[in-house]
Structure formats: structure tokens, C-alpha cells
Amino acid sequence: MTITDKPIVLDERRGMAAQQATEIRRRLAEVEADQSALRVRRTELEKVLLAAPAQSWPEAAEKARYLIGLFAMTSPARDPRRQKLIASVLDDLARLAGEPVASPADGGSSPGNGSDAGS
Numbered sequence: 001m002t003i004t005d006k007p008i009v010l011d012e013r014r015g016m017a018a019q020q021a022t023e024i025r026r027r028l029a030e031v032e033a034d035q036s037a038l039r040v041r042r043t044e045l046e047k048v049l050l051a052a053p054a055q056s057w058p059e060a061a062e063k064a065r066y067l068i069g070l071f072a073m074t075s076p077a078r079d080p081r082r083q084k085l086i087a088s089v090l091d092d093l094a095r096l097a098g099e100p101v102a103s104p105a106d107g108g109s110s111p112g113n114g115s116d117a118g119s
Contacts, residue, residue: 061093 014022045066054060071077072086094100 058097061097065090065093 049063049066054063068086068089072083076082077086
């Protein structure tokens, strides 16, 4: 038996089932790390949002958008009537804050399609 400087790639020596199981474990670990980082960023954002009361209506609207975005990701928000209500409220907040509001045909607000809830 001789020792070589070339590393042995163990994945090549395992069967397909073992390789797939290893790949699943690796991807799951990546997803869990991403979710953990997202939780940390969300916690930091919530600390900023709680640090002081809104000084203007646009600031209050941003806080409301965040909360509406969180709700939009829940099971109860998947009801079509609630989706329309969420989109309508988000459009109202944008309009009242003086922001341009796109119509639904132009890709306007819809729950979960660009709210900053997960940012």
C-alpha cells in the first residue's frame, strides 16, 4: 500500500443513494444557515422599528407594510379575499405616502411579491 498526495473524493466511491443523501444533508444545512441569518436580520430590523415611534405618516406606513408583509406569509392570508385586501391596503399606503401605485395589470401590489417583510 502506498500513500499519495492526491485526496480521495469519497463521494465518487459511494453509491448513488449515499451520494444523494449526502447532497440532501448539505443543502439542508445551507437552507438552515440561510434561515438563521434571515432570523437575525429580521430581529435587527424589528429592533430598529421598535426603537422609536414613527415621526411621520410615511414612517408609520413602512412599519405597517412590514407587519402586513409578515401576515401575508401566513396560511390565513392565502384566502383570495384577504390577498385582495392586503394588496389594496398596501396600495393605499403607497398612494397616501405619495409613492406611485402600479395597477394589478402592471404588476401592482400582491401579498408576498415585493413587500419588505423578509428583508
